[in-house]
Amino acid sequence: MAELHLIGQIIGGTEFSEKSICCRWQLSSGENWRVLEGATEGQTQLDTPQIGSVSSWNHPLDVHWATRGLQGWPQIHLQIYHLDDYSRTNLIGYASASIPTRPGIHYIDAPAWRPLGTFTEELMRHFIGGGVELADAERIQNGADRSRLRTEATGRVYLEIGLVFRDFKKFGIEY
Amino acid sequence: MSSTKVIREPNNIFAENIKPDRIRHVVNVTIETAKEFHNCNHLYVRYVVDAPADWVLAEPKNLHGVTHQSRAGNDSSNHFGHRFTLDVSKSWQHSSSSETPDLIPTPLLLLEVYDVNMWNRQKSVGYGFTHVPLTPGSYSIAIPTWRPYIRETSLQLREYFLGLAPQIENIKYAGIPNDNHNNESPSVLGRFPFGTETSGSVQVRFDTMIQRGRNVLEQEQIRASINLHRPSATSTAVEQVIQTYHRAKQRLKAAHDALLG
Numbered sequence: 001m002a003e004l005h006l007i008g009q010i011i012g013g014t015e016f017s018e019k020s021i022c023c024r025w026q027l028s029s030g031e032n033w034r035v036l037e038g039a040t041e042g043q044t045q046l047d048t049p050q051i052g053s054v055s056s057w058n059h060p061l062d063v064h065w066a067t068r069g070l071q072g073w074p075q076i077h078l079q080i081y082h083l084d085d086y087s088r089t090n091l092i093g094y095a096s097a098s099i100p101t102r103p104g105i106h107y108i109d110a111p112a113w114r115p116l117g118t119f120t121e122e123l124m125r126h127f128i129g130g131g132v133e134l135a136d137a138e139r140i141q142n143g144a145d146r147s148r149l150r151t152e153a154t155g156r157v158y159l160e161i162g163l164v165f166r167d168f169k170k171f172g173i174e175y
Numbered sequence: 176m177s178s179t180k181v182i183r184e185p186n187n188i189f190a191e192n193i194k195p196d197r198i199r200h201v202v203n204v205t206i207e208t209a210k211e212f213h214n215c216n217h218l219y220v221r222y223v224v225d226a227p228a229d230w231v232l233a234e235p236k237n238l239h240g241v242t243h244q245s246r247a248g249n250d251s252s253n254h255f256g257h258r259f260t261l262d263v264s265k266s267w268q269h270s271s272s273s274e275t276p277d278l279i280p281t282p283l284l285l286l287e288v289y290d291v292n293m294w295n296r297q298k299s300v301g302y303g304f305t306h307v308p309l310t311p312g313s314y315s316i317a318i319p320t321w322r323p324y325i326r327e328t329s330l331q332l333r334e335y336f337l338g339l340a341p342q343i344e345n346i347k348y349a350g351i352p353n354d355n356h357n358n359e360s361p362s363v364l365g366r367f368p369f370g371t372e373t374s375g376s377v378q379v380r381f382d383t384m385i386q387r388g389r390n391v392l393e394q395e396q397i398r399a400s401i402n403l404h405r406p407s408a409t410s411t412a413v414e415q416v417i418q419t420y421h422r423a424k425q426r427l428k429a430a431h432d433a434l435l436g
Contacts, residue, residue: 001189015249032190069191070201070384071233075258096256098203100313101382111208111254113245143259146243150217153208153248171189172387175311 001066002168003036006074006099008161010044012056013112016155018082018092021055022046023157025079027063027099028142030072038063046083053155061161070173074099077141078157080112084129091133093154096141102175105162113151195388199264200309203382204284206242210252212375215290215300217244218253220377223346224261224307226282233262244291261307267391282307283350286377287343288320296338301374302349307381314381321371393421 006027013021027040044057065074080093093112100106116122117132125131134140140149168175193199206220224238232238237259245253263282288301301320308314323341325331334340343349351364387395397417 017249068189070386071191071260071262073201073203073260073382095254096258098205098258098380098382101201101203101384102311102313106313111252111256113243113248113254113256116246143257145241146257147219147241149243150246151243151254152246153250153252153254155249156254171191172193172389172392174385174387 001068002171002173003166004065004067004074005164005166006038006061006063006065006161007164008061008105008159010057010059010061010078011158011160012047012054012058013080013155013157014052014054016053016055016080016082016092016112018084018090020046020048020084021080021082021092023057023059023078023080025059025061026077026138027061027074028077028138029065029067029074030069032069032072033065033067033074036064036066073101075142076110076159077138078110078112079137080155080157086129088129090125090129090131093157094134094137094141095157097157097159099161100163103163103165105160108159108161109156110159111156112154114154116150116152191386193264193386193388195390196266197264197388198267198391199262199386201384201386202261202263202307202309203258204261204307205258205380205382206255206286207378207380208252208254209245209288209377210247210375212253212288212290212300215247215375216293217246217291218300219244219289219291220255220257221287221289221346223285223287224282225285225347225350226263227280230263230265230282233264234260237261267388281309284379285346285350286318286320287346287349288374288377292338294338298334298338298340299342300340301377302343302346303377304350305379308383309385311383311385314383316379316381318377318379320374320376322374324370324372326370390425397421 010023010025022044024043025041040063044059047055047057049055075096075098078095079091082090082092084090091114093114095110095112097108097110115132115134121132140146209218209220212218220242222240240259242255242257245255247253283304284307285304287299289297290300291297301322303318303320305316305318325334
């Protein structure tokens with residue numbers, strides 16, 4: 001079996017219009033992949049940007065997979081939340097990024113979007129917060145048919161991902 | 176931090192073994208963002224992968240699809256983050272002369288960007304294409320798009336008030352139209368009287384890996400070692416002798432297996 005190590009961090013988010021934001025993340029992979037070590041989900045702390053709109057989470061990622069094939073290459077899925085002054089959590093973005101397929105350090109920015117509701121729902125969101133969320137975020141982010149989903153672009157999440165490959169060349173795989 | 180037990184298994188289990196004379200490309204394509212589509216509310220991207228006929232695809236339904244609809248946000252770009260995987264394999268023919276390898280027609284990624292307006296009417300606002308990179312690596316490509324230009328005032332008014340814009344009938348026109356594929360008599364691609372105007376651009380990322388069968392690996396290693404020195408008549412002749420030897424060896428092996436099997 002070939003093995004893949006991911007060592008990196010979720011650096012932070014930018015260009016979100018809200019101030020105190022945190023992020024929940026999951027690493028998902030196909031059936032060929034098995035997690036040997038490391039946590040594949042977590043939640044960062046809540047951060048308020050002071051200079052500009054860059055918030056820093058610096059959340060470590062450290063996962064070790066074993067795989068029997070190239071199908072189902074891992075992806076990271078993120079859900080970004082905002083905690084407002086009244087301690088309510090509002091969803092302000094979903095983002096996904098594909099883990100690169102070359103060893104080394106990669107800097108990726110994942111664009112985030114949030115679902116849009118009807119006019120009434122958006123009006124309510126403007127005044128009292130909340131807003132619509134996806135009932136099954138994992139199914140959508142893993143590539144189900146999204147063509148009828150209406151969304152709005154929000155911000156970006158920056159990731160630093162370092163990868164170490166092992167034994168892929170034995171099976172004739174070149175990256 | 177809890178300690179997780181690491182399970183070690185024998186290292187020769189791999190479910191996706193490949194036949195010895197095939198070459199397989201796995202490309203993770205992510206349609207990331209679109210920007211500079213002016214006067215557009217909600218955009219979505221429809222994509223089609225146009226692969227030549229001799230490519231075998233593991234999952235044909237991944238060849239076409241639609242992203243979700245996105246309205247531009249603070250940085251005036253539309254965010255998609257839509258990933259799909261192309262898994263194509265081809266049987267690799269070794270050409271007898273190693274000086275100029277055959278040019279392989281590569282698959283094309285064709286894009287059509289649509290705008291959905293307030294009345295739920297969908298109008299195409301951009302066409303673009305790019306070659307799918309088949310050499311291993313990570314590529315981030317900004318695909319520029321165009322749309323047909325309307326000259327007559329009456330049609331311009333129709334487009335402004337009713338949202339009726341001319342559409343390309345077959346999205347493959349944005350890439351290479353079908354009748355240019357045969358190599359016997361390649362015709363010059365001429366689009367001359369067709370007028371277009373520039374539209375926005377779509378950012379796409381490709382992550383490519385190659386898996387080579389055993390015979391392909393051997394041939395590549397021979398070629399790489401010969402080409403280290405300047406190719407000369409002697410080295411070409413030497414290489415041909417080695418190729419002949421390998422072909423004879425494979426014939427012998429095939430006969431051997433046939434006898435035993």
